[in-house]
Amino acid sequence: MTASPGPPQIFDSRRRAAKLARGKKTFAAADFLHVRAAENAVNSLEVILRDFTDAVDLSARPGPFARLLADSAAAGRVGAVHTPGDDAARAAPGAGPLGLPDQSQDLIVSLMSLHWANDLPGALAQIRRALRPDGLFLGALLGAGTLKELRAVLTEAELEVRGGAQARVSPFADGFDGAALLQRAGFALPVSDVDRLTVRYPDLYALVRDLRAMGETNALAGAVRPMSRAMLARAAELYAERFADPDGRIRATFEIVHLAGWAPHEGQQKPLPRGSAKVRLADALGVREWTGEED
Template sequence: MTQPTPLTDLQALTHNRARADASALFLQEAARDEIEDRVAMVNKSFSSAGIVAAFPEVWQGRSGAAQVVGEAETLPFSQGEHDLLIHSLGLHWANDPVGQLIQCRRALRPDGLLLAVALGGQTLHELRACLAEAEIAETGGLSPRVAPMAEVRDLGALLQRAGLALPVADTVPLRVQYQSMWHLMRDLRAMGENNALSARSRIPPRPRILKRAADIYATTFPGDDDGIIASFELIVLTGWAPDDTQQKPLRPGSAQARLADALRTDETSLPD
């Protein structure tokens, strides 16, 4: 049976990551800072952390004795090795994101914490729309230029599929101003986030398509001082390795008090 083509060309992704400029990794740094803030708010001490990072150097000097590893389809963690696992801004390129979370779940000790950050569906929605409009107008067709990214609801469901308890998914929106679409595209290349889709066209887009897209962008999504706005969305996933000490939802119908009594109000039955 023919295997389906993976979403991400991992060889191209590795090539893109290798060309990245360390001075342009502000999204990786934003994800790291968000994770560090959330770990600091957890009322629990962690003794052994593992970190999966697209750019491990972003975590240098910030992670103590943590085991920091790069992106890989098979993560080099032993079962029950850590009580804290971090997956930092690489999940959106994974061909098997639920598999990545399952591997993290296996590497956690009971009541261990997983924090994962991925780029979400609102990321670069302006760029996607402008490129699509320009290409359809110029050629009558459409090529995948920007990776499709999951919505928060979809990524949250992956936590449950991976067997994690107390799953939570929320978003951190970021709006960045650029001088033009050309500056945005150069920045994406510098941060290693340019096109690595398996289905991408190997032929560079025609100059007139990019010129038209840049004009549409400047008109439709203006920023201050004749610049443009680009949106990025960090989706933060939180889950715990199951443990008997964790809170569990009550059985439906097992409540011992009425909500109306707690609110000190009258309960009115609705008509049939």
């Protein structure tokens, strides 16, 4: 019997970990996306008035969440947050076993790491299994609109200079699929929200410096031909021509997909069965119902 193939290897986990390690010293100067994701997670915990005794943070950069949680109203309801493994292990979620016993955690957080998972549904399923019934998962990952400008100019510049182009910006999950991904992984009451922001830079080179500090530069699997100076210079020209404001600063789009889901529990709210409604929707809205059979 032939073993079924695993998920496609979209990302090189070793390359991703190396880039993350190189950016560690400069990360604090470019942590704004991580801070934004952590703020959303902490805000969610502040309005959920229950205790989370056992908690882990699977983020490759756990600092922003730990800092913001410590200063929040939710701090007293969340136990000591552990960060299992090292930065390299958390850099590529789903690459191996999660390392947490089933049903061992009340809260699991993963911020700005899951977009590097080769098997995102599998990584989410591992997280769900590690949660106790009625345990909470809070996640954030980059969405499909992220760096759309950079993707366009790098492709065109490489086509012009070399006559062919490689993928140099990661494929990101569509934010509108977030709730479906959670549901597929077995979460109850899934919630997904897309946060879009535009960041302005003096030029392409400043954007690349931030991406390097974040550890978010190209870690796609397979042989990657280095960018030449001519290619990068042409990409900078195209960026300035097409995506610059009147003051000359360029725009970079980022999407953060915020996720929240609960491990199933019998005491959770459940949708009513189909056909059980006692009031017609048209009556509730005070409108006429059209059946399609009117003259």
